[in-house]
Amino acid sequence: MIERVRLAVVGVGNNTSALVQGIALHRQTGSLVGVRRPVIDGLGVDDIDFVAAFATSEEKIGRDLTEAIFMPPNNFPSLDCDLPRAGVPVTKGLVDATEIDRVAAQLAGAEVLLYSAPSGRPETARAYAEAAYRAGVAFINTTADPIARDTEWLNRFAAAGLPLLGDDLASQFGTSVVHNTLLRLLAERGLTLVSSYQVNLGGTEDFRNLVENPDSKKQSKLNALSASGKVEMAPLGYLPHLKSQKVAHLNLEAQGWGGTAVSLDVKLTVHDPSGAAGVNIDLVRIAASALRNGHGGNPAEATPLLKSPPGTAS
Amino acid sequence: MIERVRLAVVGVGNNTSALVQGIALHRQTGSLVGVRRPVIDGLGVDDIDFVAAFATSEEKIGRDLTEAIFMPPNNFPSLDCDLPRAGVPVTKGLVDATEIDRVAAQLAGAEVLLYSAPSGRPETARAYAEAAYRAGVAFINTTADPIARDTEWLNRFAAAGLPLLGDDLASQFGTSVVHNTLLRLLAERGLTLVSSYQVNLGGTEDFRNLVENPDSKKQSKLNALSASGKVEMAPLGYLPHLKSQKVAHLNLEAQGWGGTAVSLDVKLTVHDPSGAAGVNIDLVRIAASALRNGHGGNPAEATPLLKSPPGTAS
Amino acid sequence: MIERVRLAVVGVGNNTSALVQGIALHRQTGSLVGVRRPVIDGLGVDDIDFVAAFATSEEKIGRDLTEAIFMPPNNFPSLDCDLPRAGVPVTKGLVDATEIDRVAAQLAGAEVLLYSAPSGRPETARAYAEAAYRAGVAFINTTADPIARDTEWLNRFAAAGLPLLGDDLASQFGTSVVHNTLLRLLAERGLTLVSSYQVNLGGTEDFRNLVENPDSKKQSKLNALSASGKVEMAPLGYLPHLKSQKVAHLNLEAQGWGGTAVSLDVKLTVHDPSGAAGVNIDLVRIAASALRNGHGGNPAEATPLLKSPPGTAS
Amino acid sequence: MIERVRLAVVGVGNNTSALVQGIALHRQTGSLVGVRRPVIDGLGVDDIDFVAAFATSEEKIGRDLTEAIFMPPNNFPSLDCDLPRAGVPVTKGLVDATEIDRVAAQLAGAEVLLYSAPSGRPETARAYAEAAYRAGVAFINTTADPIARDTEWLNRFAAAGLPLLGDDLASQFGTSVVHNTLLRLLAERGLTLVSSYQVNLGGTEDFRNLVENPDSKKQSKLNALSASGKVEMAPLGYLPHLKSQKVAHLNLEAQGWGGTAVSLDVKLTVHDPSGAAGVNIDLVRIAASALRNGHGGNPAEATPLLKSPPGTAS
Structure with missing residues (x-):
């Protein structure tokens, strides 16, 4: 044993x-x-x-x-x-x-x-x-x-x-990994990214600290994204009622063949801890x-x- | 030349x-x-x-x-x-x-x-x-x-x-590729899929034909998904006002460490042609x-x- | 007493x-x-x-x-x-x-x-x-x-x-009441409805019966909507894993002043019983x-x- | 004339x-x-x-x-x-x-x-x-x-x-009117609000000014909501690529009969001007x-x- x-x-x-x-x-x-x-x-x-x-x-x-x-x-x-x-x-x-x-x-x-x-x-x-x-x-x-x-x-x-x-x-599963996966998928399939955003909401002490010191984390999150030039980060939102849940809203707007619109909206809910x-x-x-x-x-x-x-x- | x-x-x-x-x-x-x-x-x-x-x-x-x-x-x-x-x-x-x-x-x-x-x-x-x-x-x-x-x-x-x-x-970019990518991502990260569904809505003649002959396509779409045992397909919806757009709603419910809930909701809009x-x-x-x-x-x-x-x- | x-x-x-x-x-x-x-x-x-x-x-x-x-x-x-x-x-x-x-x-x-x-x-x-x-x-x-x-x-x-x-x-709270409320709100504010759809998914026996006999219920649901001419109903989806939950996806596309786009996407989750x-x-x-x-x-x-x-x- | x-x-x-x-x-x-x-x-x-x-x-x-x-x-x-x-x-x-x-x-x-x-x-x-x-x-x-x-x-x-x-x-049609309408609807139907949040994203100069001076507007927006005690506002997000569009994400979590969960997620897109x-x-x-x-x-x-x-x- x-x-x-x-x-x-x-x-x-x-x-x-x-x-x-x-x-x-x-x-x-x-x-x-x-x-x-x-x-x-x-x-x-x-x-x-x-x-x-x-x-x-x-x-x-x-x-x-x-x-x-x-x-x-x-x-x-x-x-x-x-x-x-x-x-x-x-x-x-x-x-x-x-x-x-x-x-x-x-x-x-x-x-x-x-x-x-x-x-x-x-x-x-x-x-x-x-x-x-x-x-x-x-x-x-x-x-x-x-x-x-x-x-x-x-x-x-x-x-x-x-x-x-x-x-x-x-993190085992969080906003960055989902966002990155979708950005990479668009690129692999030959679509052209037009714009993208990410909103992160959470209710832990960690989240509160990040909200009060947003710049480093925001940059770090942008660094983590493969197409960061086109991705915009909304400020982190500390919403106490979420407790240890994190909620993220992601949007990706792209263009496919002939310039036609492709759009992806994602809501992700996880427990950060x-x-x-x-x-x-x-x-x-x-x-x-x-x-x-x-x-x-x-x-x-x-x-x-x-x-x-x-x-x-x- | x-x-x-x-x-x-x-x-x-x-x-x-x-x-x-x-x-x-x-x-x-x-x-x-x-x-x-x-x-x-x-x-x-x-x-x-x-x-x-x-x-x-x-x-x-x-x-x-x-x-x-x-x-x-x-x-x-x-x-x-x-x-x-x-x-x-x-x-x-x-x-x-x-x-x-x-x-x-x-x-x-x-x-x-x-x-x-x-x-x-x-x-x-x-x-x-x-x-x-x-x-x-x-x-x-x-x-x-x-x-x-x-x-x-x-x-x-x-x-x-x-x-x-x-x-x-x-298709260059469609419901199956997005759904599969997310199902694989969950598996790679060690999350346990609990349930998942997929709704497809469209407005082309092709879509109308599929709605009238749903079984083969539904099965084919399920075959295309890597975790098909847990994935449920809603019947295709022919909505003429969508014209050549296809709209898909995806949901994935999973469990992370400690059995806590992880949830992903996706809306995808593309032009099928x-x-x-x-x-x-x-x-x-x-x-x-x-x-x-x-x-x-x-x-x-x-x-x-x-x-x-x-x-x-x- | x-x-x-x-x-x-x-x-x-x-x-x-x-x-x-x-x-x-x-x-x-x-x-x-x-x-x-x-x-x-x-x-x-x-x-x-x-x-x-x-x-x-x-x-x-x-x-x-x-x-x-x-x-x-x-x-x-x-x-x-x-x-x-x-x-x-x-x-x-x-x-x-x-x-x-x-x-x-x-x-x-x-x-x-x-x-x-x-x-x-x-x-x-x-x-x-x-x-x-x-x-x-x-x-x-x-x-x-x-x-x-x-x-x-x-x-x-x-x-x-x-x-x-x-x-x-x-129902105390369901798809029709939410959809109707939003359709009425658009009208009250002077917006022009362009299109709208409703997807209903559920996992009860009731839902299964409705899926097998969709026409009457679909018409009844359309009757319940105030702007039914522009609203399209996707076929009901019986998804057993939802159990007694009902999930609805609503979309409303409208035009405001100058014909600019207004769009509303709603996901509603309730327990039908x-x-x-x-x-x-x-x-x-x-x-x-x-x-x-x-x-x-x-x-x-x-x-x-x-x-x-x-x-x-x- | x-x-x-x-x-x-x-x-x-x-x-x-x-x-x-x-x-x-x-x-x-x-x-x-x-x-x-x-x-x-x-x-x-x-x-x-x-x-x-x-x-x-x-x-x-x-x-x-x-x-x-x-x-x-x-x-x-x-x-x-x-x-x-x-x-x-x-x-x-x-x-x-x-x-x-x-x-x-x-x-x-x-x-x-x-x-x-x-x-x-x-x-x-x-x-x-x-x-x-x-x-x-x-x-x-x-x-x-x-x-x-x-x-x-x-x-x-x-x-x-x-x-x-x-x-x-x-505004003719904006976040407050939609959020309020849904909060009132829940109350009218006898549901009990558990929590709610609102995220506002925009790309105009007005929005930029608000982001730099958030407090007054945030309070004013909370005042505009009928159930403000349970509603949390995420910080406004200035995302230039949205230009004159405003995007709002709303969530309402409530309880119906027997304490069962009722949940509403809304994405609203409008042109503020x-x-x-x-x-x-x-x-x-x-x-x-x-x-x-x-x-x-x-x-x-x-x-x-x-x-x-x-x-x-x-």
Whole structure:
């Protein structure tokens, strides 16, 4: 029988809620609904145990991980399954570099540290990476802050035989992948794109942060589109009632043979945290497998699951 | 300078209207809007001359091809370009096998015969194929009636060094290609399809015929979908006011990680005849090129442009 | 305290399921969600007791009403509430006129008979109306078969002081009301309708029956639209996976000032049986109140809730 | 024969373009497409002559009105009609109060002054109102700046027998009217609104201004909705490729009987300037008719065409 992965997590937000609950659901029902890779190097979806969790919210600290994931502002729904206590109390996360050794000590029993905090705090990201390094633990950076893209970090982890996966999670299924797929399809079939737009609406804290800091994300989303010259992005809309749902409206106007009009209107509804957890479940197993096989640095298998893997611009 | 293709056409419906007008538009404006392959073996989009046209409608016979394409029930729009007379009067099409030699004689100056009549008249299709064979002309069967899939026909054409392209045109851009693309995308990303439907609405004579004979087409459309077990087809709707437009409503309901809902709603609007002409313009040049190079039978290059190429079931 | 209405029902399909469950839900939660009229002449939503139920399906007969409503082909969902047994076993419905007295005897304790069977069996409808008449019970005909529109029936009930409500239920919220509202809005604002279409998709047995007998319903739906000359109906689509949901796609193309284009695309999703039960809950109380007050015939209050009230064509 | 209305206009933007072209189109074709009221007190749609036009753009000043309406940033389309020169050169608009008498002198031959400049310049609005007053001309304020709501202004105009119409045009057909109609329909039918959102996208200068100053308009739009507590507004999106089109996406989620889900998704596409011109054509004739009949102040007939008529808050 395979040894289960011992996972520590930083950030007890919606994405962690989706991961914790989805594993429990799978364990109970055996369902492989929404699972991209049932087994990775012998590791199944439920071969993962949470061994530590770090957060900064006073309300979450001290509670069992399975309780903390339902504290506001988290708004990912409660899935329809029993959720046995994890026996893992949420620990106070680090606030400055003086605490790195404390965190490293708490990572003693872990194999993988999944860094799933909000983007935009590069120093915090680096401090956790350092703690993982000192503890001999694989590190996954799901934020846009550059760690795995930073050659120095990558080399250090590689030299120590420690996997370093990142940066910035590519959602399992979201606006960019649908929009891009349709733009590419038009081009392949010889149609001429006239105009296109994308509207993104959501109700999570993440979304609220993006709305207040729209420029970087808007540019990043435009970069992700293959025909960006013709694609216009409406400003992100934070609509609290949507909770963890994201709604996108896409429009593509094109011309076919003889210049006649071709038009596509799409409404997409997804749960953003599920899109993250559906990728994290793979990254965690890829990281554990690489660690166990002594492969340090960035595993090639992880690259398609990331927006900014090593080699892309910071 | 390359020798222009001498094209004869059977059927003066919307698809022929789109082909005739689109070539004229390209000739005037040089625009490559909606053109998948600007040049095929040296042949540009406007390197095609119509040399004969056959139809059965009394109203069309005797008129110049450029007039006949606007006679009812044709309802493809008049494109925004001058349309100089073709100097090709529409000729009475054949009604039985006794006229094959008459038609073969009229094909004397042609290189390619594009068979673009309605589906469902296999004897007529075979009679025109025979006429093309006797006249030494390449034959393109855009209907669902089996000619190129029929080994006997294929072997006769191949032995004579005559190209035989068919059967059944795959539209340049239509409901099936969009639906399939999205179904495949869901599968690739590890989502689980729950249900899906497709509604097709149109206003052409072709559409009216399909509505009156829905079963074969409905099955054929289901066959074209990669996840057909979960996909339901609403009955086709003939809505005359749509004229040559086709409108499709697609819905895909899926589950992502944790079983959370993912939903896609799509409205697609296209001009069906443009979707046909945008493929015919390539088939005609592939056929002419094969004929000139002495390659008989089915050119591999044509296969992706056809729904039922040689080797598929009749 | 008000005396509770004693209700008998014919037909134990989706509409009855929605009525039974909705009353139970209201009783438990006090919720007035989706209730148009909380109180009618002193009668609240939960002041209704089922006292008899008639059906023809062998599987339903003999079971408690609260079990029978979940037997196939019923597919209305199970609402999120406890459903205490009604203590009312489903009784074999009448199959011919010889059984009228048997049914009348079984209606002894009832005040109102809600006739909620499928449309298209006028003799059965009349037999139940006769049974209600003999038992001195108010009768509600929710089908399109003419009873209340039939002057003879109406006069008999009126003379006996018995309420007779019908015919043909107008859904609380459905395609026709939305389409009509938008057509009227365009007209009021001075826009010129160019074209419009309506696609209806559903998954109930009712829907399947309509698909197999489309003409009458299609015409009836067109009659219900204020601008029917410009509105086209796509054929109804029976899509089993929709279960008790109905999905409608509406399109309205119009012209505003200067002839510029105005376009409206609507997707509507509802549960058909809820639309019926939300009206039946009002009709039942109107009928009981009229009976108790000695008002025979058709209560004016019921007219807006019906598609074909007395005075309309049969 | 009726005397034609002599109209002066301030602002030569898209709305004026739509008005000028729409009148010309009507004159040529007699078409009443998109016209709410063909005749008002004997005045037809084409019984209007432009006699003066004021603008601030250097590029427009000096050009004939019929040329100036096509200068950027105007992007309302060129309608399909001949547009004979108006013989009215665009005049430099006033920039401060010292020019009021100059403008009043230029209004000598006019009956009505249509103030159709951008909102947000209350002093300019007042200066033009003063010029109209001195010239004895009726004044229409289509902006949100308070003139007709200002009792002092209203009394002055009324005392002088001069009509004063305003403030803030209600579009002939736009997002608010559709959203409100659907919200009201849900309420009337007894459904319970759960949530709703509205996304507005446009490509005009007006839209760009609103995007840069979103708060006031967003609140004003929320005020216009009958169930504003449950309705969320996404930020306005300025998408240049839409030009003078506005695209709105509306969603309404509700609950029907038994708490079952009812959902409405709407896409609306309109030309904003047509929505303005379709109302201005009525306001101009109402103003002229009131002036000719000696009725000063605000004509009751104008009230439903305005967002902030006299009596509403400033």
